[in-house]
Amino acid sequence: MALLVEVGWGGLVQAPSTITWTDISTRVNQAQGGVVITRGASDELSEAQPGTATLMLDNDDGALTPGNASSPYFPFVRRNAPIRISVAVIPQKSGSAPYPMEQLGDDFDDGRLSTVLWPSSYGGVTEAGGVVRVPVSTAGNAGLQSAREWSLAGSKLTAKLVTVPKVNGSSAAAASMWANSTTSGTRIGWRYDAIANTMSAQTQTGFSDSTAVAFPYSPISHAWLRIRESGGTVYWESSSDGFGWTVRRTLATPSWVTSQTHAVEFPTTRTGGINDFVEWDLVGAHIRPRFYGLVNEFPVGWQGMVATAKVTATDLFKRLNRLPVLRSMLAEEILEQAPMVYYPLTEDSTSTTAGDIGGNGAPSLAITQSGAGGTLTLGSTAGPPETDEQVTVFTPSSATAGKWLRADLGPQFEDPPMYNYLCFEAWFQTTTTGRCIMGVHTTDLVDQHLLSIGAGGILQIEWSSAETPMTTVTVDGTSGLADGNWHHVVYDQREGAVWVDGALVDSALAVSRRWGERVLHVGGYRGTRLWNGSIGHVAIYSTTDTSAGPTAATHYTAGMTGFAGETADARIERLARYAGIPSVTIWGSTFDPIASQGAGGSGVVARMREIETTESARLFAERDWYGLAFQSRDIRYNPDPQSEVFTIDYADLETLSVELADDDQKLVNSLDASRPGGATQRVTSPESIRDNGVYDPGALSILKTSDNSVLDAAWWRVSRYADPAPELREVPIEAYTMPSYLDILDADISSYFTVHNMPAQSPTPAMRVTVEGYTETIKEASHLIQFHTSASLTDSVWVLDDAVYSVLDSSTRLAY
Structure with missing residues (x-):
């Protein structure tokens, strides 16, 4: 066995395909302390905690001293350096030639x-x-x-x-x-x-x-x-x-x-x-990854005259936990599409300017007066239903007297990469026709593009160019937009296409394809056709292909429903994209529809944990690359002995003490459960209450889309823990000495194995356990893994006419 510790000096953990790794294994002090890695949860009812690694490194040459210009790794000896740790198992020759x-x-x-x-x-x-x-x-x-x-x-x-x-x-x-x-x-x-x-x-x-x-x-x-x-x-x-x-x-x-x-x-x-x-x-070598994450710091210490660096590292949850709270799903979807400018118009009502959060440094929109009278109040009325955000109200005295928003976006808006065709997006609400939602023009007013609402609440595209005077194009199939309800519009200049409320309504508009229009107006145009109503979430994209409009059109669902009804695996992948994680490994196939998470105000990890709890699933960081794993509850159903990662004899456990737990730590026999906008329902186990008294962990609020699904989730919890069976919760193994070393290293969260030949006092001669997490210590010629486990029987479900899984009053739990 060889320890392989590599650091990606100067690399970014979120861009693993660009990291060049440097082997620093020879610096690890394996004689004293070695490498200690923690991963997963203590039991199946706890969340998987951020994985950590601790290792003592030799620093006699100062190479691991931050700021040391003579270090071969300078200037990249710094916090958040990517690190990965693996075990290389070296094969031994056996048998006869060849x-x-x-x-x-x-x-x-x-x-x-x-x-x-x-x-x-x-x-x-x-x-x-x-x-x-x-x-x-x-x-x-x-x-x-x-x-x-x-x-x-x-x-x-x-x-x-x-x-x-x-x-x-x-x-x-x-x-x-x-x-x-x-x-x-x-x-x-x-x-x-x-x-x-x-x-x-x-x-x-x-x-x-x-x-x-x-x-x-x-x-x-x-x-x-x-x-x-x-x-x-x-x-x-x-x-x-x-x-x-x-x-x-x-x-x-x-x-x-x-x-x-x-x-x-x-x-x-x-x-x-x-x-x-x-x-x-x-x-x-057979490589088995053990950890992938970020170095927290490179502290320099001394043991006498020996310089060391005791390094601690944390998996990708370190980065996820320090991300800012998420905005609404609508805002996150817009930002994911990388707009040139994005003005949510959700500032406090006392604000006099509205800022761009697209990240390209565009100037603020300023409140501009036309004529006399009228008001414009930022962030003062409820926006699209599933955003939980206040947007801007425009109340002019007339079409030419009141206030609107304006900004000169600057010359950079006319230069690469900004000079491509434009795609416009906005949400609006009004009962007044003949008014302008938004418009852009060049500084000389030669090129102009406007979105407005005409007679009958019909959407209009107005434009001019050096060759063509101002021309109005009516968008078919868009009447009734001045009905006082929230509507969403996307206009793709390049494709001549328009989407209203998520639906493509026209794809062949005869309009000018222009760029370089840098002066932006919102809620009016050059002091006229002042908007009477509300506008929010104004964005402009630079488009070079056909994807800008169709992608922006999906933002209607984000604002109106918060993607309510999409399955849990799809929701986790969506949240991961918000966090900049390129993909998620999905294990299993049982995923229920999830309620809206449209409102902002919580972190990405908190939202993911809501999904995990709702689904009785498992969420954790991968140990071999920068990614997340999301496991459905069904991967634990009725573990097949043929799929065990390994088996081990009790006598081979490297421990002086093994305990069979039979306490009330996990006992649940009464549970109230609810969902957003749904009923509160109670599930109980009368037999367990009779024998143990009431064990209620507190109300369970989950993101289901129906009361029946909530009831199923509550029954699943109570049926599993109304009478927990005795279980092994800790299984320590000196893996290095075992013939099945590679198989033991393959064990991960939700893997299962069996301990055979239990002592005579055990209720059964063999006990199958599920891995919930582990702590491992890797030293010279030693690899001790302390598995945190739960009873696999907890996840057994009923199978018709099965000798094991259809035993009355024993294994007839219905799958959820």
């Missing part, structure tokens, strides 16, 4: 090149600093080479490429990884060409491959290389972390792969120029 190639393993950590594994190495190959270094020299070829005792058939060869050779004035320089046949020059593997800076997947005959597939070399995506044979196909694969692999090429397996015994070789060659080297590491 051995599966995946049993060829070396971590190069003892400072001595193994002559047993690499008896045929040549050209000055050395091992130092935790890697093997193969010269790339004009003095002759060099290579790390095994004995001929391996087979690629049904197996694989894996290695980490640490350092590639440079051109250094050479006409040819290359480093490779091969599985060699018994015929010289016939081989399969990867080849790096320093001159072309390409990585190519090759199957050579006579030392060449006319069908080689080459890729521009990437130190990120080609950090790990693998060749694998399975089921008659050879796969060339690369990886950024040694865990998740991308197939780069496939080929029908050559006959020699299955009929011959192979040698493994890492050769190099150079013609002319200056000598250097290639470095490889962790040949054959």
Whole structure:
């Protein structure tokens, strides 16, 4: 087992595909403290907490001192540096030759090149600093080479490429990884060409491959290389972390792969120029990620004269928990579309200007007077129904006497990338026709575009250009918009298309396609047609494709319903996008419709936790990349013994004490549950109340869309915990010493395993448990994992005519 600790100096945790990772594993003090990682929850009724990692690092050279200009990592030794921690399990050779190639393993950590594994190495190959270094020299070829005792058939060869050779004035320089046949020059593997800076997947005959597939070399995506044979196909694969692999090429397996015994070789060659080297590491390693997150700080400390840095890190919930509270879903949807300008018009009623929150530094809209009289009050009336926001009221004395909002957006609005066609969006409410919602024009008034409400409440697009005087185009199918209700309009100038209240009403408007209109008016136009009513959430987008209008049109649903009725997995993914998380791993398939979360004022984590509670689901950070996992409750239903990640004998538990809990910590036999706008309903277990008294955890308020769904959720809770069975809540395992080490490392939140051969006093000889979280301590030749567990039986559900899951009064709980 080798510990792999990497830091992404200068990288951004939210952009994992751009991070170049630096291995600092040799700095970790594994003798004292090692690495301690916590993950998940203490039990199934608790939320998964932010994952943490703590490790002591050597800092004698000052490389981990913030602000140290002589550090090789300067200036990136700073808080919030991305960090990932993995365990590399090195295989051991067993059985008889030919051995599966995946049993060829070396971590190069003892400072001595193994002559047993690499008896045929040549050209000055050395091992130092935790890697093997193969010269790339004009003095002759060099290579790390095994004995001929391996087979690629049904197996694989894996290695980490640490350092590639440079051109250094050479006409040819290359480093490779091969599985060699018994015929010289016939081989399969990867080849790096320093001159072309390409990585190519090759199957050579006579030392060449006319069908080689080459890729521009990437130190990120080609950090790990693998060749694998399975089921008659050879796969060339690369990886950024040694865990998740991308197939780069496939080929029908050559006959020699299955009929011959192979040698493994890492050769190099150079013609002319200056000598250097290639470095490889962790040949054959099985990588198991343990942590992915952010360093909280790099504190410098001393133990006597020994400088150390005791580093703590937190997973992505660190970043999520410090994000500002979310605005309304409508506002978040608009901001996600990256508007050029966005004026919500939700300022306090005492404000005299309205600000842009689009992030491009546009000036504020100023209240402008035309004639005498009239009022304009920002943030003074309820906006679209599911926003919980106050927007602006315009009350003019007449069409030409009153107030409107105006701003010169500045010359940047006319320059790239702002000069593309425009897409306009606004919400409005009025009973008065002949008034203007919003308009833009150039400073010379040659080009103009307006959105207005004409006779009969019909939407109009008005425009002019150097070639055409002011022209009015009536948008078909839009009468009745002056009815006093909230309406939403999107006008895509590029496509000549209009959406009203989320529906496409016209897609072939004969209007000018112009740009560079920088003066914006809202609630009137140049002192005329002053709006009488309310306007909010005005946005303008710069559009280069057909997506701007259709996307903005979906904002109607955000404002009117808060996306009520979308399923829980879709809601979690939506909230994740608001937080800048590109995707969420969805586990399971049972997801109910969710009520609106349209109003603002709470953080993204709080909103996600509402969904988690509503669904009896699990939400936590991934441990191998920057992402979230959301697990449906159904992935825990009736765990199949064939799907257990591992089993373990009680005698193998590394502990002096194991406790079987049978207390009232989780007991629930009375529960009131409700939903927004719905009934409050009570569910009880009379038998449990009779035996234990009332155990009520307090009212449960969840985001269901029907009273029946609320009732189902309440029954599910009470049926599971009215009479909790005895359970193992802590299972400590010294995983490093176990033959099933890799399987134990695969256990994650909601995985399950069985402890066999329980002591005679146990109610059952075997107990199956579900993982809720764990604390692990990784040291030299030790990997102790303290699993926090719950009884898997808690999640059993009824299955018709099943010998195990249809036993009356025992396992007839209905699934929810």
